[in-house]
Amino acid sequence: MVDRILGRGREAREGHEGRGDQAPDAPAADPKAAVWARVQLARNLRRPRILELLAVIADEFVELHGDRLFGDDEAVVAGFARIEGRRVVVVGQQKGADTEENVRRSFGMPHPEGYRKAMRVMELAERCGLPVVTFVDVPGAHPGPESEERGIAEAIARSVGLMSRLRTPIVTVITGEGGSGGALAIAVGDVVLALENAVYSVISPEGCASILWRTTDEAPTAALAMRMTADDQRALGVVDLVIAEPGEGAHADHAETGRRLKTAITEQLDRLAAIPVEVLVEQRYRRYRSLGAYAELAGPAPTPPVPPRGGLADRLRGLIEAGQRAIPAPLPVGRRDEPPAREDV
Amino acid sequence: MVDRILGRGREAREGHEGRGDQAPDAPAADPKAAVWARVQLARNLRRPRILELLAVIADEFVELHGDRLFGDDEAVVAGFARIEGRRVVVVGQQKGADTEENVRRSFGMPHPEGYRKAMRVMELAERCGLPVVTFVDVPGAHPGPESEERGIAEAIARSVGLMSRLRTPIVTVITGEGGSGGALAIAVGDVVLALENAVYSVISPEGCASILWRTTDEAPTAALAMRMTADDQRALGVVDLVIAEPGEGAHADHAETGRRLKTAITEQLDRLAAIPVEVLVEQRYRRYRSLGAYAELAGPAPTPPVPPRGGLADRLRGLIEAGQRAIPAPLPVGRRDEPPAREDV
């Protein structure tokens, strides 16, 4: 039996509660409260997002707009930036500073055109040989009907696929809320950094709680169970490096947060620039290929034998030849028609 | 002085009126009436389009739907077909047989998603190594505001660019109305065939007449002036081969029209299959690179010298240094603000 990744999971479970005491309003003694305090910090409205961070990090920034297909989604910011002389392409989600801007930016929840803009600009980065830096902070992709109509799932899938093979370095920073597929769509990188109070999860704690505990009141319980803090994510191997936040947290000191991020990003850019692109892309493939824990048992195939085809003629033949073949009964059909757990991812 | 393509233009002007007498209701003596009769034939509602032709030509047809971005535009039909054993990808515009179907198919005028579906399926053809056969019959791309909003120009430009470099053979057939950019978007090929009564033009005769003659009554005059018949287009080098129609025209005999087309298409497919793809794509580039007539004069540059930059400082410096540089007056600005001829292409 092989248990490939489990070690990292164990580490997450045992090692990293120690930093919980840095989170304000959260006694270290209560891990659930500590985690929930971090979720609140990650969602703090004054937390710096791509534009606030670029104001500190970038010497120069030229925003590019539009997906060349349908629209310009202001929930995603993309463009050229210069970071201590290094030319890069940047992509990130952006919320608004006030209600008017929040409406314009769909409260930071991208529609498909936001991800399609990101893809266009990342492809441009690949052509120009510019590295990509992404800043991830999103409750999730926009869940409205227009988002579904225009193919939010297709956009996420395509963007994830594109980033997995993009022939240029990608540095990803989870700066705030790493909300599921809407985060992942711009968070596939050669290296994944996270700010200390950032969180990353497959589903919102509220969504998880409402499905598994049947009440959103258990969101803190779900948050703890999902091990969504930056430190836990590092222990799982999903995040490579956690960057400490100054003082009370990133929201209280954009400038210092930006400076620390800048140091980390430039270090990574310089490290990745030294790797030949073929090697880089192969390493990135391996990085994601190895994420996820499973065991592999030896022994006989456990799946029930496949019965002959179900066409009427075949089926009749099957009945006539009964005894020669084992025809297991199909699963009772009723229970396969329950509604699915729809909030997954 | 080089006059590269003019010979073909001359040929078009002088040689090919002879077949006009095949058009019914049109005395050969009046070339304008003959051309106009062909325009009417090309627009005949019973003329076979891609689906009617495939019913005759194809042994097998599997339609594919959707652009994977926004919608499925039924004004464009795309899919796999088998033509006498040869697997191909087919693309074409389709009108409806009745009002209900015409509404569903936008009267055969594609929106951007129609061309984006075509591109998706042509890229699939390239990956699978299947040749592409396109059937062109369209008054023009859909001219409505939603078509503009979703980027009809971008879709046409991208499709034309894609076809110019697609690494698989492309056979294009103009079967009816070759209406401007909306036709061209699926009409870039290694070889361009046309049915005898097909027409091909840069703008509809009505549109041309309304701009240049200030009345649509002169549409037949414009049609003649634009030399839009299949024979004229062959003489210009835009069309490579004209396929005779049976009896009164394609609309009167779909079966025979299809059989003739099938012979021509399979001949071309077999010819193109023998050409290495690198050579094929280079020849296609050369085909379009050489279309268009111009002359090239020797002698000094005629463009007025470029004045120094117009920034205020530069301008002042320019005035101070007057006499050292020639500063021609700009063109009177007023006449540059006339409305443009908007119906072009």
Place this chain on the structure above:
Amino acid sequence: MPMKFPSFRSRREDYPEKMWTRCPSCEEQLFNKQLEKAMNVCPSCGHHFRLSATMRLSQLLDDGSFVERDPGLVSVDPLGFVDQKPYPDRVAAAQLATGLRDAAVWGTGRIEGMRIAILVMDFGFMGGSMGAVVGEKVARAAEGALEEGIPLVIVSASGGARMQEGTLALMQLVKTMAALERLRAARVPYVSVMSDPTTGGVFASYAAMGDVNLAEPNALIGFAGARVGAGTIGQELPPGFQRSEFLYRHGFVDRIVQRADLRQELAQVLRFLAPTQPWGKEAARG
């Protein structure tokens, strides 16, 4: 890691046989034998019941052609996840109920004589949710198709990523898409078949990205849960929202195919997709 694996008993022992099933769509009472003969499609209204992985394989593949690969992959519990019961207990219960080790089965087989790699999902196993085992199987199926140069077919049935594996489940979107991108670059065809339901992270990765996307009629296909969507945004949902026909109309499904036609149409599409030149790492096709 202590984990008990169920013995794989015949499921006849686990489920008392019922004679009748009520169609959730037309409410007709259907004789089970009759339903089974009709490929689990309601003969009265055409409702497509969900299929087990083995039923799906038997309906699609040439008799006796399926050879399962990587049957030994089983889920572990990287997060130590406990909700109302521990994750390992949920897995064990699903194994017991379905006779499967996880929500996907992959292997090679033939369809109208053509050799393919095929992965089918089973909604009966924890809602067909995708954890590391499903992701690993999809990646191995894609890599196997690439290695052998044979087309890949995936039949999806899933509520999305498996919450109990946290972001490691989310990372399976990358793992699967990265493998499919390599398949595409090598010009090996991939056909996605979406059955009821295909939602969340499975729809937002491999299910959406076939060279050709087929869907069974009226299957629920979407990204965000209808509850999430409507609740967050407070908008009314359009009619037929997130059903196959909605996805078809919006350009994400090539063809909606009745179950009775699926095998034949899949074979037809695969015959067209088969590259004219050999592809994949080897041109060897048996």
Place this chain on the structure above:
Amino acid sequence: MPMKFPSFRSRREDYPEKMWTRCPSCEEQLFNKQLEKAMNVCPSCGHHFRLSATMRLSQLLDDGSFVERDPGLVSVDPLGFVDQKPYPDRVAAAQLATGLRDAAVWGTGRIEGMRIAILVMDFGFMGGSMGAVVGEKVARAAEGALEEGIPLVIVSASGGARMQEGTLALMQLVKTMAALERLRAARVPYVSVMSDPTTGGVFASYAAMGDVNLAEPNALIGFAGARVGAGTIGQELPPGFQRSEFLYRHGFVDRIVQRADLRQELAQVLRFLAPTQPWGKEAARG
């Protein structure tokens, strides 16, 4: 082919100098010298007047850096096209009026020191329409940029394809796009600048397809003529239809740039686009 080419006299002789121009937007009377100093932008309301090719080049390029290429290309009359006057007469009149041989000028130059290939269009020459000469110049500009490994900039101002050259004008869409596709494959950057107006076949080919698309404010940018669109469909047009801001909102323009900022912003974008590795047929950049 008999065709008289005008002598290229100073245009001061052709146009009596007016002292004042009325702004079509705010109706202010503007002193021409003042307007010229303001780069032909109304100082009162910001209306961007159209520019001649030479004015455009002078505003964008480093002084004295422009070297014209292929100045000898002139239109011929492949169709023998006569409407209310013969096509050659229209060309001759336009040549006389503008001092240009056709509606586009291309060459090499520098912008903030960077060497680029640049093509600018002149709406004053038959509505900036694209016939074989404009198409040929765009293709040669793209091929020149590829050959030398320098970025390409095109400033469009056009009503579309030139009807008088029939489908040969339409074929220029293919010629230009084919050349641009080769540029893109070689990773040489291309920036499109759309000025008032950029419509029809020019918008439906190279103007829409920049790696970065810039547009001047309130420029008319669209495919179908508003008359055609509204007439055919009988729909009301949305506000701001086919203006730069409309195109920006719908995702087809990266940035709307005031004329006063255009040179600087173009240079900035070009500095970012310049590949980190040499590209094009040679890496030689002067």
